[in-house]
Amino acid sequence: MSLPSDETLEAVPQPAVAGRMSPSLLVRSGFGLSALAVALILPLLTPSFLTFQLTLVLVYAIAIMGLNLLTGFNGQFSLGHSAFYAIGAYTAAILMDKASLPYALTLPAAGVTCFIFGFLFGLPALRLEGVYLALATFALAVATPQILKLSPLEYWTGGVQGIVIDKPDAPFGLPLNQDQWLYYFTLLVAVAMTIVATNLVASRTGRSMMAIRDNPTAARSMGINIALYKSLTFGVSALYTGVAGALGAIVVQFVAPDSFTFFLSISLLVGLVVGGVGWIPGAFFGGAFVLFVPNFAESLSKGLSGAVYGVMIILLIYVMPSGAAGLARMAGRLRHARGDRS
Amino acid sequence: MELLLQQILAGLATGTIYACIALAIVMTYLAIGHLNFAQGEMAMFSTFVAWQLIQWGVPYWITFLATISLSFLGGVLIERVVLRPIHNAPVLSHVAVFIGLLAILNSLAGFIWNFSVKPFPTPFGTAALGEGGFVSAHQVGMIAVTLVVLAFLYAFFRFTRIGLAMRAAAADPVSARLVGIRVDWMMALGWGMASSIGAIAGMMIAPIVFLEPNMMLGVLLYGFAGAVLGGLASPLGAVCGGLIVGVIENLAGTFIPVIGGELKFTIALVVIVAVLLMKPQGLFGRPVLHRV
Numbered sequence: 001m002s003l004p005s006d007e008t009l010e011a012v013p014q015p016a017v018a019g020r021m022s023p024s025l026l027v028r029s030g031f032g033l034s035a036l037a038v039a040l041i042l043p044l045l046t047p048s049f050l051t052f053q054l055t056l057v058l059v060y061a062i063a064i065m066g067l068n069l070l071t072g073f074n075g076q077f078s079l080g081h082s083a084f085y086a087i088g089a090y091t092a093a094i095l096m097d098k099a100s101l102p103y104a105l106t107l108p109a110a111g112v113t114c115f116i117f118g119f120l121f122g123l124p125a126l127r128l129e130g131v132y133l134a135l136a137t138f139a140l141a142v143a144t145p146q147i148l149k150l151s152p153l154e155y156w157t158g159g160v161q162g163i164v165i166d167k168p169d170a171p172f173g174l175p176l177n178q179d180q181w182l183y184y185f186t187l188l189v190a191v192a193m194t195i196v197a198t199n200l201v202a203s204r205t206g207r208s209m210m211a212i213r214d215n216p217t218a219a220r221s222m223g224i225n226i227a228l229y230k231s232l233t234f235g236v237s238a239l240y241t242g243v244a245g246a247l248g249a250i251v252v253q254f255v256a257p258d259s260f261t262f263f264l265s266i267s268l269l270v271g272l273v274v275g276g277v278g279w280i281p282g283a284f285f286g287g288a289f290v291l292f293v294p295n296f297a298e299s300l301s302k303g304l305s306g307a308v309y310g311v312m313i314i315l316l317i318y319v320m321p322s323g324a325a326g327l328a329r330m331a332g333r334l335r336h337a338r339g340d341r342s
Numbered sequence: 343m344e345l346l347l348q349q350i351l352a353g354l355a356t357g358t359i360y361a362c363i364a365l366a367i368v369m370t371y372l373a374i375g376h377l378n379f380a381q382g383e384m385a386m387f388s389t390f391v392a393w394q395l396i397q398w399g400v401p402y403w404i405t406f407l408a409t410i411s412l413s414f415l416g417g418v419l420i421e422r423v424v425l426r427p428i429h430n431a432p433v434l435s436h437v438a439v440f441i442g443l444l445a446i447l448n449s450l451a452g453f454i455w456n457f458s459v460k461p462f463p464t465p466f467g468t469a470a471l472g473e474g475g476f477v478s479a480h481q482v483g484m485i486a487v488t489l490v491v492l493a494f495l496y497a498f499f500r501f502t503r504i505g506l507a508m509r510a511a512a513a514d515p516v517s518a519r520l521v522g523i524r525v526d527w528m529m530a531l532g533w534g535m536a537s538s539i540g541a542i543a544g545m546m547i548a549p550i551v552f553l554e555p556n557m558m559l560g561v562l563l564y565g566f567a568g569a570v571l572g573g574l575a576s577p578l579g580a581v582c583g584g585l586i587v588g589v590i591e592n593l594a595g596t597f598i599p600v601i602g603g604e605l606k607f608t609i610a611l612v613v614i615v616a617v618l619l620m621k622p623q624g625l626f627g628r629p630v631l632h633r634v
Contacts, residue, residue, distance in 0.1 A: 071434070124615070127622050131377055135570045136618065139611035142563065146605050262563075266441055273438040306449025313442035314424060321431040 027335070032281075036191065043183045051179045052251070053291060058183075058190045059248045061287035064271040065197055065280060066240025072278035073201055074233040075213030077130065079265045080121075080137030083144040084114050084238040086260035088245025090148065093163040093255040094156055103168050103250050107189065110246035111239045118238020122231035141262045148257035162256025165249060186247055193240060197280050200236070209233055241268075274316060276325020285324040289316075349596050350589055355481040357588020359550065362488050362543035363558070363565030364572065364580035366536050369495070371574050373532020375512055376436050377566065380443035381540055382558030384420075387447050388413040388541035389548050389557075390455050393462060402465050406545060410538045417537025421530040429526070451555040462548035484546045488581060491539060495577045508532060564588075564607070571614045573627025583625065587614070 043051045063085055070076050091113045092106035101109070121140065128136050148157050157163070170181035200206050208229050211219040220226055249255045271290040275282030297308035320326045366385065370378040378384075392409040396402065424443065428435060466483030499505040510518040511528035519525050544558070551557050568587045572579025590613050595606040618624065 127619050136615045143608040273434045303453045306445040310442035310445035314439050317435050
């Protein structure tokens with residue numbers, strides 16, 4: 001497993017072929033593997049509630065990764081990802097509640113459902129750009145909780161009450177409690193989806209996505225089918241967020257319309273910016289930020305928690321204007337500089 | 343038929359609220375080319391300042407003018423202190439900073455003035471006008487104030503040198519600087535004006551929705567919808583857009599059975615998105631040409 005090469009970020013100096021095993025790639029995969037090792041050991045040491053929170057960090061990270069594919073790599077702005085998250089969560093919850101499907105199988109179902117929704121939504125969105133697309137996706141985010149509350153759908157969605165789900169036990173008699181098992185399960189999904197996203201971005205398809213982001217006219221003249229790629233990216237992005245939604249539903253054991261408001265979209269967006277737009281591992285930083293920092297702000301001051309959170313967002317943007325990605329890039333550049341001198 | 347007319351009138355009356363805040367949004371957009379998510383909270387904060395002044399016994403119209411001036415200073419200050427340092431950061435970083443500002447102002451207002459709902463006075467009286475009483479004197483006054491602000495903005499951008507300079511700074515910062523316009527101060531000025539217009543909107547809206555730290559969350563969403571529908575770069579478009587949103591919302595709530603009441607905002611948004619698909623630049627916007 002290797003971390004994504006950030007060819008996308010290092011503009012000119014390194015062309016796409018950075019050699020199979022260049023030193024920087026080695027260092028990067030070294031970082032990735034050590035991060036994974038820490039992630040594997042962590043839940044054995046932490047108390048149950050923290051394990052639960054770490055699981056949620058991974059869930060948000062997957063959702064942010066989905067948003068990153070759309071916004072960071074394809075240049076389409078979305079305020080509507082809470083809707084895809086909700087669709088994924090409800091697909092999982094309804095399948096487990098009404099069809100008693102095993103939880104693991106609800107993930108692909110949620111992914112496929114969201115892919116279809118995302119692809120279809122991407123079609124009209126083709127005509128809209130920038131803020132206009134933001135408004136359309138925003139409409140989606142606002143509509144979703146209201147539609148989920150609608151009385152004709154109550155049999156399926158449980159209306160305002162939502163749906164309660166059982167927490168799965170660890171299979172094969174593994175000596176893990178439920179929280180630990182869910183953590184490892186989520187980690188497995190997250191790692192798999194990170195690898196897929198990395199490879200997708202590095203592929204011909206990924207380059208087409210970025211070409212559309214950088215200059216649609218030039219991309220078209222090189223023979224890239226803009227409409228197809230944009231809608232497909234919307235679909236894949238929705239798929240990621242939908243799988244995150246399904247995992248989120250299983251982890252929290254509960255879905256209700258008011259957990260999926262516009263503010264979820266905003267949180268994902270903040271996570272995206274904090275982690276770094278256009279850098280896939282950034283999603284994990286973003287996920288950690290949107291989960292832990294509001295809690296931390298609350299612990300500092302009950303009355304002013306919002307202000308503390310806001311100040312922290314702004315300070316973070318001051319310190320690293322392009323998120324954790326910028327920091328990683330700077331570290332990379334420093335390393336390069338030192339390497340050149342020796 | 344009479345019901346339809348009444349509903350349209352009532353819709354126009356609510357639409358004025360949205361038109362007010364849409365104007366402030368368009369003002370920011372004209373000055374800095376961004377949608378400011380914190381616009382609503384800035385307006386709310388200004389309205390709290392006005393409320394405080396009135397509590398201290400300052401007469402309404404003096405409060406009105408003082409709040410506008412204070413908000414102007416506040417807007418300039420925010421631009422200078424918060425936004426100047428990140429002025430070259432990517433768009434999404436700006437959005438994150440706006441979200442941060444929103445959280446700060448909201449929480450600060452709640453901390454200073456607490457979250458209880460407060461009544462806010464109106465200078466126009468609350469008598470119901472016309473038969474059926476769908477429109478109150480305050481709403482008529484609000485429409486008048488909105489039109490005055492609109493006329494002022496039109497004159498400012500059309501006839502004054504500084505208005506022209508501001509448009510130039512937003513359209514092409516580099517060329518504007520070369521002809522001697524101080525682009526960064528234009529931005530600060532734009533923030534100040536947007537903040538003042540927001541303050542006016544807040545003081546007009548507060549008697550209807552009442553004053554509390556979360557009063558603007560809903561209104562801002564409608565204001566965005568109105569501004570985008572109008573085309574974002576046109577003050578007149580913003581006012582029309584806001585009014586249209588109000589009317590559609592009201593009609594959908596009244597005439598569409600079962601889901602109409604629960605989904606009226608959604609229906610309004612769907613209509614807007616449908617309009618945008620037909621006219622992607624908004625009703626009053628001009629297509630943006632890209633150089634390849």
